[in-house]
Amino acid sequence: MTKRNTKEIILKKSIDLFAEKGYDNVSVREIAKASSIKESSIYNHYKSKQQILDTIFEYLSKEMVVDTQTEQEIENIVTKDITEFYKIGSQYYENKLRDPTNLKIFRILFIELYHNSQIKNFIQKFLIEIPIQGWTQLFSQMMENNLIRKVDSEHLANTYFKYGVELLFEIFLIYYPEDLETHLNNFFIKMENHMHFLTDCLLINE
Amino acid sequence: MTKRNTKEIILKKSIDLFAEKGYDNVSVREIAKASSIKESSIYNHYKSKQQILDTIFEYLSKEMVVDTQTEQEIENIVTKDITEFYKIGSQYYENKLRDPTNLKIFRILFIELYHNSQIKNFIQKFLIEIPIQGWTQLFSQMMENNLIRKVDSEHLANTYFKYGVELLFEIFLIYYPEDLETHLNNFFIKMENHMHFLTDCLLINE
């Protein structure tokens, strides 16, 4: 049974530790100890501490790819129901955030954000540009379908989604890891309430 | 002229360096070099690196105190003009954010937030609780004055202000220090636009 996959254990334990204390505040010695291995052995699997971090980001990048099924769903919205719109638009993020490993990696992203341009690009893309674009599209459709009044759809998308991003900053930078499950559940509830609040404000008066 | 206030120079240079690279990534050696002094001399003014950081936070805490004049102004709103409401409500934050030293210290706060409970409390208080409370009060007044439709004023406050906090996270964690001036100017413009967007959505139909 040489099948004790050391390389993967090192990765898992690194994710745990980086998420808890930040990359800089975790030593290779700690990772080694957590992995029940000697420091030097780590270098048989990763050429440096940095490479462990790179591997983690690589993993997440693959995770975040928008599958073609979701893309299709967004394209094919013909329903007239706001709830249906909401479900389709939020499903993608909910799937990603419900995964425990992803959560830890997100925590790492938020911690290291300030001095890592790779992360900056990632966050800008996946937490700002893509979502705002998607929600703008969805709100535009709602307006065309006369579900809500016609206003600046991009500003509406920002109003909706930046609220959520702020909540994520709170969760990952302030509350983590306390009551993570609870905060996350509240997050989804709040986002749905927020959507209702906004669409209520924009109801068509007939 | 023994009036070359070393203690203050050390503090200023520390603020610069911590804001640039984060507390952990700045060494006492660096601070000494930037202050044109030897490492050991720093310990004549501060008993540890940590104490320099404490002094910085102490400074900001004094800065952020709400003066009684502002409090009075908020109490005494009798005007019927939305713009006037907005000015009074946002003046306090604008004053704080226009100061270059405060900006650097805010950057430090955002960087160190994830592992410093002192900062967590500070941010929760000054960037979440107090503002939301203040804006809730202001929106309530607007509703009583029939300037906008009656909706959940606290949710409206969150909708308004969390948008701004998210922008601050972007500015201090992603864009800093590039085009800081520009981003800050845009921030104030965006916040005013956002206010108009929300109040427009809630205009009374007569």
Added chain:
DNA sequence: GTCTATACCCAGATAGAC
């Protein structure tokens, strides 16, 4: 109050035996 010199510790990483 500032200096030189240094103590002491822990970081990341490597060499080479098994």
Added chain:
DNA sequence: GTCTATCTGGGTATAGAC
């Protein structure tokens, strides 16, 4: 592939002369 042993560098902080 894992170990022991060790290198090198940089970190915070102190002692004691001037």
